[in-house]
Amino acid sequence: MTNDQSASARQAPVTVVGLGPMGLALAGTLLDHGHRTTVWNRTPGKADHLASKGVRPAATVAEAVTASPVTITCLKDYDTMFEVFDSAGDALRGRVLVNLNSGTPKEAHAAAGWAAERGVSYLDGAIMVPPPMVGQPGSVFLYSGSREVFDEHRATLASMGDPRYLGADPGLGVLYNTALLEMMYATINGYLHATALVGSAGVSAVEFAELAIGWFLPAALGPMLAAEAPVLDEGDYPGDLGTLEMNLNALEHIARTAEERGVHTDQPRLMREIAARAIADGHGGKSYLAVYEVFKNAAS
Numbered sequence: 506m507t508n509d510q511s512a513s514a515r516q517a518p519v520t521v522v523g524l525g526p527m528g529l530a531l532a533g534t535l536l537d538h539g540h541r542t543t544v545w546n547r548t549p550g551k552a553d554h555l556a557s558k559g560v561r562p563a564a565t566v567a568e569a570v571t572a573s574p575v576t577i578t579c580l581k582d583y584d585t586m587f588e589v590f591d592s593a594g595d596a597l598r599g600r601v602l603v604n605l606n607s608g609t610p611k612e613a614h615a616a617a618g619w620a621a622e623r624g625v626s627y628l629d630g631a632i633m634v635p636p637p638m639v640g641q642p643g644s645v646f647l648y649s650g651s652r653e654v655f656d657e658h659r660a661t662l663a664s665m666g667d668p669r670y671l672g673a674d675p676g677l678g679v680l681y682n683t684a685l686l687e688m689m690y691a692t693i694n695g696y697l698h699a700t701a702l703v704g705s706a707g708v709s710a711v712e713f714a715e716l717a718i719g720w721f722l723p724a725a726l727g728p729m730l731a732a733e734a735p736v737l738d739e740g741d742y743p744g745d746l747g748t749l750e751m752n753l754n755a756l757e758h759i760a761r762t763a764e765e766r767g768v769h770t771d772q773p774r775l776m777r778e779i780a781a782r783a784i785a786d787g788h789g790g791k792s793y794l795a796v797y798e799v800f801k802n803a804a805s
């Protein structure tokens with residue numbers, strides 16, 4: 506491939522379906538990399554702020570899908586993906602779909618079968634960073650399933666983050682995703698519970714973070730949690746980059762993956778229950794850190 510050819514491959518037209526906080530980050534990053542980017546979302550107007558970057562909103566899913574050779578989708582879950590794309594009839598036939606929502610390996614296998622029945626080339630995947638880190642150095646995207654799709658569209662995938670191919674089994678991406686996220690949630694929960702424990706003696710989260718983060722927390726989470734310590738003290742948890750509802754969905758996928766894989770389920774179930782409790786207490790639209798409100802109180 507010549508330099509010119511590889512430059513044009515990097516700027517291949519792309520469609521993004523699903524414009525929650527993550528889909529918006531994907532679309533914005535693809536536009537920044539020079540891709541002609543068409544978007545569709547159930548609730549219109551979500552990409553209005555990307556108009557100056559040249560985003561192309563489509564009126565229907567079918568119109569969005571046929572605007573580009575590859576569609577990247579980042580909806581709430583697999584059921585939503587089936588519902589959205591089945592509403593577009595045969596529009597995806599002969600095209601490429603890259604799915605980046607969270608879920609379980611069984612669901613990823615079902616999605617690969619669903620795509621094959623419809624003549625769609627399918628790659629499953631998972632995003633290992635929050636929306637502000639999409640496109641930044643060190644942002645890891647996991648992929649599994651069709652090696653051909655991965656190789657052919659690698660340059661486009663690389664515009665969003667570092668693409669890692671895990672193997673032909675379509676469930677591997679979400680299996681790694683749930684395993685890594687379980688580690689992340691368990692670490693954050695340990696930190697928040699420890700903060701509530703010293704908080705019972707009047708120690709602020711900012712004060713505790715100074716010691717706790719250097720002592721234990723891994724490089725990937727430490728700076729984020731240190732920056733968010735004032736949020737814990739203020740008791741306000743903006744959910745604009747991802748809501749507790751979205752995180753409960755991910756915790757549900759972790760618990761179900763543990764069941765599917767025949768490994769012990771108590772730990773993921775407990776984390777799911779704690780997040781569900783925070784939502785029942787009215788924090789569903791806030792960030793994940795709002796589970797701190799559960800840890801601060803004795804009653805449960």
Ligand code: NAP
Binds near residue numbers: 548551582633
């Ligand atoms: P989300 O709340 O999980 O998903 C929102 C998207 O799903 C919106 O486009 C929403 O459309 C759409 N949607 C939900 N129900 C629908 C339905 N019945 N029909 C059509 N569309 C529907 O938000 P997100 O944070 O962008 O996450 C998307 C995926 O990325 C999730 O699977 C999540 O696990 C994963 N992820 C998120 C993060 C993060 O930090 N945010 C990080 C890594 C991975 P409307 O706008 O119309 O509601």
